[in-house]
Amino acid sequence: MTDLFTALIEKDAHNSILYTVLGGLLLLAVFHLGMFLQNKDKSYLLYSLYTMFSFIAYMPVAESGFVASLSKTAGLDNDSKIFFTIVFNCIYFFFFAEFLNIKSINRKWYRIIVFPVIVLLIAGALIFIGHKIYGLDHIFNWYKNAFIYLITLQTVISFYILTKVKNNLKYYIIFGGIILFICSIVGERTVREIPALNLSRKMGDFIYFVGLLIENIAFSLALGHKQRINHEQKVTFHKDLILELQRNERLKDEMTRENEKRLTVENDKIKYLQEISDLKFSLLQSRMNPHFIFNALNSVKYYILENDSQNAVDYLTKFSKIIRISLAASSLREFTLTEELQTLKLYMDIENLRFENKIDFTIHAAPDIDPDRVRLPPMVLQPFIENSILHGIAAVHDKKISVEILSVPDKILILITDNGIGRDRAAKINAIRSTHTKSLGIEIARDMLKNYFGAGNFSVVYTDLHENNIASGTTVEISIPKPEN
Numbered sequence: 483m484t485d486l487f488t489a490l491i492e493k494d495a496h497n498s499i500l501y502t503v504l505g506g507l508l509l510l511a512v513f514h515l516g517m518f519l520q521n522k523d524k525s526y527l528l529y530s531l532y533t534m535f536s537f538i539a540y541m542p543v544a545e546s547g548f549v550a551s552l553s554k555t556a557g558l559d560n561d562s563k564i565f566f567t568i569v570f571n572c573i574y575f576f577f578f579a580e581f582l583n584i585k586s587i588n589r590k591w592y593r594i595i596v597f598p599v600i601v602l603l604i605a606g607a608l609i610f611i612g613h614k615i616y617g618l619d620h621i622f623n624w625y626k627n628a629f630i631y632l633i634t635l636q637t638v639i640s641f642y643i644l645t646k647v648k649n650n651l652k653y654y655i656i657f658g659g660i661i662l663f664i665c666s667i668v669g670e671r672t673v674r675e676i677p678a679l680n681l682s683r684k685m686g687d688f689i690y691f692v693g694l695l696i697e698n699i700a701f702s703l704a705l706g707h708k709q710r711i712n713h714e715q716k717v718t719f720h721k722d723l724i725l726e727l728q729r730n731e732r733l734k735d736e737m738t739r740e741n742e743k744r745l746t747v748e749n750d751k752i753k754y755l756q757e758i759s760d761l762k763f764s765l766l767q768s769r770m771n772p773h774f775i776f777n778a779l780n781s782v783k784y785y786i787l788e789n790d791s792q793n794a795v796d797y798l799t800k801f802s803k804i805i806r807i808s809l810a811a812s813s814l815r816e817f818t819l820t821e822e823l824q825t826l827k828l829y830m831d832i833e834n835l836r837f838e839n840k841i842d843f844t845i846h847a848a849p850d851i852d853p854d855r856v857r858l859p860p861m862v863l864q865p866f867i868e869n870s871i872l873h874g875i876a877a878v879h880d881k882k883i884s885v886e887i888l889s890v891p892d893k894i895l896i897l898i899t900d901n902g903i904g905r906d907r908a909a910k911i912n913a914i915r916s917t918h919t920k921s922l923g924i925e926i927a928r929d930m931l932k933n934y935f936g937a938g939n940f941s942v943v944y945t946d947l948h949e950n951n952i953a954s955g956t957t958v959e960i961s962i963p964k965p966e967n
Contacts, residue, residue: 500544503691507537510698514705525708528577529701532570536694539566543687564626565610571633572603575640578655581704582647591647595640602632637663651704658700665693719787793835800832807861816934819856819887822863823847826885829864833871840881841871847887855965856894859930866898866958869924873912874902874956889964896960904946904953931962939963 511534518526542558544550575595579585585592606625613622637659644652668689786794807825817825823845830843847853867883875881878901888895902908931940940962947955 499688499691500540501547501549503695504537504540504544504549506695506698507533507540510702511537517705517709521709525577525581526705528573528580529705532573532577532701533698535566535570535573536698539563539570561610561613561622564622565606568606568626568629569603572599572606574659575599575636577701578640578644578659581708582644582649582652582655584643584647587647591643595636595643598632598636602629602636634663651708654700654704654707658697658704661700662693662697665689665696723783797832797835800828800835804828804832814860816857817860819847819851819853819858822858822860823853823885825861826863826867829867830883837881841875842880842882843884844882845885845887848889851887851889851894853887856962857965858962859934862927862930863896863898863960865924865927866960870898870900870902870956870958873905873908874900877903877911892964893961894964896962898958898960899947899955901947901955904948905944905956906946907953931960935962 511530514526514530514533518524518530538558540563541549541553541556542560542563544553576599579592579595584595606629609618609622609625612618641656641659644656668686804825807828827843827845830841834841834843863885867885870883875883880901882901884897884899886897886899888897903911928942931942940960943959943961945957945959946953947957
């Protein structure tokens with residue numbers, strides 16, 4: 483039976499098995515390259531390189547067929563097989579160090595695993611080039627024999643380190659590595675020609691191919707297991723995020739109702755209209771919308787969990803700036819139009835980070851307007867922009883908000899236009915959601931304008947926009963007095 487199996491491998495199955503293994507390696511290389519392009523996880527790229535160089539290394543083994551012809555055309559031979567075997571063996575260490583995230587666990591372990599392999603890879607490349615160009619055959623032959631012992635020693639050291647790593651995915655790496663190591667040892671000429679074994683070259687190749695196949699199956703299962711763990715973590719995070727956003731929304735509604743009650747009580751207590759106006763003015767200046775703060779902190783949390791430290795830092799930087807502006811505005815009675823527009827830009831930078839830069843926000847002022855001379859209450863335009871986002875463009879794909887400042891006789895017009903769903907549809911959605919709270923920010927903004935300019939010297943007018951009888955957005959026109967020369 484053993485003789486029959488050996489004859490089958492020698493005469494009939496060797497080339498078929500080789501083509502099966504090579505085809506599998508090529509498919510794995512292409513598939514995991516695609517996974518890298520999708521997920522940007524470097525462990526997929528390194529595994530793709532590992533399987534690709536394994537494929538290239540064993541192309542010269544093919545005795546016939548397309549791969550054999552391609553190998554001859556590319557000039558691949560036994561020397562290139564040895565060199566590319568060195569390459570993919572070195573990439574193996576880079577792969578599992580990245581896959582198990584050894585660098586973040588212990589930098590010393592990472593250096594012990596990776597740095598010697600880098601030296602072996604560079605030395606191998608230089609010796610191979612010297613062998614091909616200058617005919618340094620004896621050095622090349624010496625290095626290929628020495629490499630076997632050096633890489634074996636490095637494998638033992640690295641696997642010892644892996645036993646200390648607290649990550650169950652390591653068992654895939656250890657299992658696949660041990661199987662391939664055993665099969666490669668058995669397939670080596672000095673071992674397979676031992677009288678007790680007495681295996682032919684093709685039988686030795688067959689045993690090695692089986693080990694290579696088992697190792698790659700183990701690695702593919704490891705990558706799949708890691709992908710499943712990452713997916714489960716993301717699903718859990720998004721569920722928690724949705725629950726937290728819902729809690730924040732309820733808290734926002736409760737705080738809004740509480741503010742309305744508090745304002746009503748204060749209005750009943752205060753007898754004079756000027757005192758009422760001052761109270762409203764103070765409320766708006768000291769108010770930073772609670773749901774905006776909660777959403778901002780949730781966005782920072784999302785970036786941290788996604789390892790997107792740059793966006794998290796950018797978000798916190800811009801958020802701290804607008805908090806400082808809000809605190810400074812609480813002690814001021816007016817902003818220049820320049821300061822107001824700068825605050826709007828910063829506010830929209832923060833909102834755009836949360837919406838992944840999907841909001842197209844533009845500001846245009848007529849050339850005959852000097853924004854440093856136009857004055858208005860501080861942060862009075864922000865509630866209108868916020869209203870456009872929450873009840874207008876949040877539900878559309880192509881989000882746009884524009885601010886246009888025009889000069890007409892005796893007036894400055896500030897036009898805030900969005901391409902949202904329109905006020906009628908927004909009202910219907912709020913009715914379905916049982917959202918009956920009024921926009922306190924808009925109401926206080928009106929009172930601030932009234933307090934600052936006088937009851938008959940300003941106006942806020944809403945215009946519904948339509949395209950082909952379909953709501954296509956809203957324009958808010960805020961009219962204020964033009965500054966005197």
